[in-house]
Amino acid sequence: MPIEELRLSLPTRPDEGRYESPSDVVQVFETQNGSPLGATQHTVASAAFWGFLTTQFLGAFNDNYFKQMVLLTSASNAAVVTGAGGNPDRQSLAMAAFALPFVLMSGLGGFLSDRCSKQRVIVGCKLAEILIMSIALAVLLMPGLSANAQLIWMISVLSLMGAHSAIFAPSKYGILPELFRGDKLLPVNGAVQMTTFLAIIFGTACAGFALDQIRDAMWIGSAIAIGVSVFGALSAVLIPTTQIAEPGLKLKLENLAIPAEIGRLILRERGLLMAILVVSVFWFLGAVTQMAVNTLGKSTLGMSATRTSLMVVAIGIGIAAGCAVTGYFGKGGNGRRWVMAGAWLLCFTLLMVAILGSGQLGVPASSGIVDTNFFTALLRADGLEWGLRLNMMLLGGAAGMFVVPVQVYLQQAPPDDMKGRLLGVQNLITWIGILLSAAYVGVGGMLLNLCFGPTGNAKYQWVIFVSLAAFMLPICLFYRLPAVTGKVAANEGKQAW
Template sequence: MSHPSSSVAVVDDAASAVAPLGRNRSYWSLLVTQFLGAFNDNLFKQVVLLVCADYAARSATGGTHYQPLAQFTFALPFVLFSGYAGFLADRHSKRQIVVLCKVAEIAIMALGIAAYADGRLSVLLGVLFLMGMQSAFFGPAKYGILPEILRRADLPRANGWIQQTTFLAIIFGTAAGGWLKQEMGNQLWRVGMVCTVIAAVGTLTALPLQHTPIARPGLPFHRSVLAINRPTVELLRRERGLLAALLLSSLFWFVAGVVQQTVTDFGKRQIQIGDARTALLFTFTAVGIGIGCTLSGYLSHATIRFGLVRSGALGMSGCMVALAAVTEIDRNPEWLEAIYRGGLCLLGGFAGVFVVPLQTYLQAAPPNDQKGRVLGAMNLVNWIAILFSAAFYFLAQQLLLKLVAIWPALAPTSAPLPFHWVLGAMALLVLPIPLLFRRPDIPLTSSPPAS
C-alpha cells in the first residue's frame, strides 16, 4: 500500500490559541454528550435484542431471524443517510448539527415509551430505525468537529478517550439494558422513560460546545452525496492509505457486530445465565476496551502508529480462537462464564489498541473541506459492515442448524447450536491483518492538506 502523499498530509495546528486537551471545555462537552448518546442507543437496542431472544425462545422454528432483523433495522439508516450526513457536516455548522441531533433524540426516546407500552415487536423496530437515523446524522459532525476544536498533536489522545468512552457507553448501555429488562418485567415502558431522561441530559451537555467555522458554505447538493460522492471516491482511489484505513475500520465493526450477537446467544441460550449476567459479559469487554483505547492513545503520543493496528488485530484473533477452543474443552456453564469474562476483557483491550490509530488517521488526513464527507463515508461503510454482520450471523446460524441436523452430537447439551464456533470464524477473518497491513508511522506535524 502506498505512502500518503502531500495532498493528504496530516495537518499541524492552525492556531496557537486552541486550549490544551485537559482544559478544552468544548472537547469535554462533546465527550460527555457522545457518551450519553451511545449509552442510550445501546441500552434501548439491547432491550430490543433481548425481547427478540424471548421471541426466538418461544418460536417453534427456532426464531433465528429475530436478532439479525433488529440489527439490520438499526444499521439500515446508517447506510441510507450517512453520505448525506457527511455532506451536511461540511455545509453547515457541526455544532448546530450535534445539538439538533440531541433534541431529536429526546423525541425519539419519548416515542420509545409508547413503543414499549404497545409491546409489538414491529413498533419497537420502528423506533429502533429512528434511533439509527438520528445517530447517522450525529456521527460525521461529532468526529469532524474534533480537528476544529483541538490541537492536531492532541488528536491521538483525544481519539483514545473518545473511542474509550464510546465503547464504554456501548458496553455499559448493553449491560444496563439487560439489567433493566430483567428488573422492569412487564413494565418495559419505564425503560423508555429512563432513555428519555438520558437524552435530555445529553442535550444540556451539548450546549457548551463552541461554534466553529463552516467547512464549505454553500456546498452544492448532488445526488451522489447520498452515498459516497465523487470527490471522496477520487480521494480514496488516489490515497490508498485512507482506503485501507476505511476498509479496516469497516472490518472491525463487522467483527464487533457478529461478536455482540454471538455473545448474546451464547450467554442466554447456550450456557443459559439469564439476561442480566449475559449483559454483564459485555461489561468486562468495556473494561478491556477502555484500557486498550487509553493505552493506544498514550503510546501514540503525537504520532499515528500503525504498528498498534497490527498488534491489536493479532491479539483479537488469538482471544477469539482461545474462547472458541475452551468452550469445546469444558462446557460447564459456571466455568465458561468466568473464562468468557476474562477473555472478553482481553479481547476488548486488543480491540481498543486496534481502532484508535485508524480513527485518528481518518480524521486527520483528509483535506479540511472534505473531512465531513470522508467521515460520512466512514460511517456509511462501517454500517454496511454492521448490516452484513446481521446477515452473516443469520446465515451462520442456518449453517450450524444444518450441521447439527446431520451430526446431532455437535450441539451442546443445553443449547440448540454451538454458537461459539462463530468466534473461531471471526478469528480467521482478522488473522491476515498483521501480515498484510504494513504502513509507516505518521507524525502529526506536517503542513495543512490541500483543499
C-alpha cells in the first residue's frame, strides 16, 4: 500500500498533526496492530522477560507473606493476641487497611506510569519495598509492645504495602505491551499471572508455617522479607528502560481519581468499561474468599494456621495452573471461551466449598490439633480435608482461566498514550471492590451472628461462599469478552454484553 494511502486509511485522531514523516505514520500503523510506539520486542528467553518475571514474583511473595501473616493473626485473635477471651477478628480492618491506599493512590500510579518511564517507576517501588519491610522488622523488634498493639502496628505497615503496590501495578501491567508484541501478550500474561500466584502459594504457606513455628521470633521472617526485597530491586535493573508515554503530562487533581480523558474513553468504549467492572468483581470475590477460607479453617473447622494456609495455597496452585494453561492453549484466540468456562467453574466450585465446609459432612480429623511439622500437615489429612483442598485448587484454576484473557484485553485495547492511566483507573476500581470486600465480610459476619447467635459467623461461614456463587451468576450468563484486533474500534465495546 502506498504511504499516502496508508495515511488516509488511519483513523482520525485529535493529535494527528504531530506525525510529520512517513515513518511516523508507519509507526502509528504498527501501534494499532499490537506493537506500541517505540517498543523493543523481547522474547521469553530474554533478560528483560526474566528480570521482570523475577521482580514481580518476589514483590508478590512479600505482599502475600505479610498480608497472610496479619490476616491469620487477626483470624485467631482470641488465641494469638490475648490467650483467652479475646478481641474481635480484625481481618476486615486489615484488608481495608491494605485496600484503601489502592483506592487513594491508583490514579497517581497511573499518572506516573504515563509521565515517567515505567521501568523507573518499577525500580523506585522496589526500593520503597525494602524500606517498608525494614519498618516491619522494627515493629517486630520493638520492646514493650503488647501482642494487640503489635497487631495494630502490623496493620499500619500493611497499609504502606498497599500504597507501594498501588503505585507499582499500572507500570507492572502497562510495561508488557511496550516489551512484547501483541500476539505474545496472552502467553506472557499467562506466565506473569502464573508466577504471581506461585508467589502467593509460597508467601501464604510461609506465613502459616511462621505463625505455627516461630511466632515468638517473627523478626526472623521479617528479616528474610528484607532480603527478598533487595533481590527484587536487583532483578528490576534487568528490565530495559522504556520510553515515556506522555512526557508533557501535568499532574492534575483528576489524575488522583479518574481523569476526564480516561472517563470519556471508557464511557465511549463499553468493552473497556465492562472489562474493568468484571475485573473489580473478580478481585472482590477473591478477597472475600481468602478471608472466608481463613475463618472457615480456623473457626468453623478448627484447623491449625498451617492447614488453613494450605487451603489458600491450594487456590494459588490452581490459579497458577489455570493461568499457565490459558496462556499456552489460548494463544492466537481472543480468550472468550476461556472466560466463559472459568466463570461457570468458579460458580460451581464455590458451591462445592460451601457444601464441604457446612459441617453436614463432619469436620476434618485434624480439627483442634496444632501442627508442629509442616510436612505432617501437608501429607496427613482425611478425605474431607483433601476434598476441600481439591475444590480450592479447582476454584483457583477457574480463576486463572477467567482473569488472564480479560487482563490481556485491558492491556491491548486502549491507546498507547492512555494505557498507563487507564490501568491506573482499572486498579482504582479493582481496589474499591477489594475495599468493599472488607465491609462485606464485616457486615456478613455481624448478620450471621445476629441471625444465628454469637457463634453464627464461625458455624455458618459456608453461607458466604453461597453468596459469592450468586455474585458470579450474572457474569456467567451475560458477560462476553470482546475480540481485539489492534485497538478497540469505536463501536466494538457494544459487543461486551
